[in-house]
Amino acid sequence: MKRSLPELSHPQQPLVMVTAYDFPGARQAQAAGVDLILVGDSLGNVVLGYDSTAPVTLGDIIHHARAVRRGAPDTFLVVDLPFGTYHTGVTDAMRHAVRVVQETGADALKMEGATPEVLDVVRVLTRNGIPVMGHVGLMPQTATAQGGLRVQGKDDESARRTLEGALALQEAGAFAVVLEAIPARLARLITERLDVATIGIGAGVHCDGQVLVYHDLLGLYEGDEKKIAKRYAELGRQAREALQTYAAEVRAREFPTKDQSFVMKDEVLDKLY
Numbered sequence: 001m002k003r004s005l006p007e008l009s010h011p012q013q014p015l016v017m018v019t020a021y022d023f024p025g026a027r028q029a030q031a032a033g034v035d036l037i038l039v040g041d042s043l044g045n046v047v048l049g050y051d052s053t054a055p056v057t058l059g060d061i062i063h064h065a066r067a068v069r070r071g072a073p074d075t076f077l078v079v080d081l082p083f084g085t086y087h088t089g090v091t092d093a094m095r096h097a098v099r100v101v102q103e104t105g106a107d108a109l110k111m112e113g114a115t116p117e118v119l120d121v122v123r124v125l126t127r128n129g130i131p132v133m134g135h136v137g138l139m140p141q142t143a144t145a146q147g148g149l150r151v152q153g154k155d156d157e158s159a160r161r162t163l164e165g166a167l168a169l170q171e172a173g174a175f176a177v178v179l180e181a182i183p184a185r186l187a188r189l190i191t192e193r194l195d196v197a198t199i200g201i202g203a204g205v206h207c208d209g210q211v212l213v214y215h216d217l218l219g220l221y222e223g224d225e226k227k228i229a230k231r232y233a234e235l236g237r238q239a240r241e242a243l244q245t246y247a248a249e250v251r252a253r254e255f256p257t258k259d260q261s262f263v264m265k266d267e268v269l270d271k272l273y
C-alpha cells in the first residue's frame with residue numbers, strides 16, 4: 001500500500017492527479033500509476049448531468065468516493081467537500097468532513113476558496129488531523145459570483161487575491177493548493193512563493209503537478225473541447241460507434257453469433273417437442 005502523502009514540497013517530478021467517480025475509472029487511474037485521485041464535485045457536470053457543481057450533495061460525493069476507494073485502494077485519494085457543506089460554520093464542516101473520511105476512506109479533502117470562513121475550516125480540519133487541499137483561481141462552486149466560468153487572475157485585483165488566497169491557505173495548514181484557470185505566469189509566481197505544492201488545471205506548466213477531469217482527458221463527450229484540457233483519447237466517439245455497430249448487428253440478426261451462444265444435445269431438445 002503506497003497511500004502516504006506524496007512528496008508535496010516542490011517535488012522533482014510533477015505530480016499527476018486525475019479525477020475519478022466510479023470503480024472502473026479508479027481502477028484505470030491506479031493501474032496507470034497516477035499519484036493522486038480526486039473525487040471532484042465535477043461529478044455533478046460529467047456524471048450526474050447537472051449544469052454546475054452546486055447541486056452535488058454530501059451523499060452523492062460519499063456514494064461515488066466509496067466506489068473510487070474500492071477501485072483504487074492503494075492510491076492517495078482526495079475528495080471534494082460539496083458546495084454548502086463547509087459554509088455554515090466550523091462545527092458543521094468538521095462533522096461533514098469526518099463523515100466523508102470515515103465513510104469513504106479519503107486520505108484528504110479539498111475545498112474551494114480562501115475567505116476567512118473557509119480558512120477557519122482549513123485550520124480546524126488540519127489541526128484535527130484531516131489533510132486539506134485548497135483551491136483558488138476559478139472556483140466552479142461559486143462561479144456565478146466570479147462572473148461565470150472564466151479565467152481568473154488577469155487584472156491587478158484578481159491576481160493579488162489569487163496569490164494572497166494561496167498563501168493564506170498554506171498558512172492555515174493546506175498541504176497543497178489547486179490553481180484553476182489562471183495565467184501561467186501567475187501560477188509560476190504562486191508556485192515559487194508557496195512551500196507546499198501547487199496543482200494546476202489551466203494554469204500552465206510551472207505548477208508542481210497537474211490535474212485533469214477524467215472525462216475531459218479521455219474525450220468522453222464528443223465535441224466538448226475545453227481549452228484547459230488536452231484530450232488524450234476520443235472514447236466518446238469510440239463508444240458511440242461501438243453502440244451503433246451493436247444496434248445495426250442486432251437489427252440485422254448478425255449478433256449474437258455462434259461464439260456468443262450456448263449449445264445443447266439434440267436428444268435433450270427433441271424431448272421438448
Ligand code: KIV
Pocket residue numbers: 019038039040041042043080178180201211213
Ligand atoms: O471538481 C473537480 O474536478 C475539480 C478539479 C477540476 C480540480 O475541482
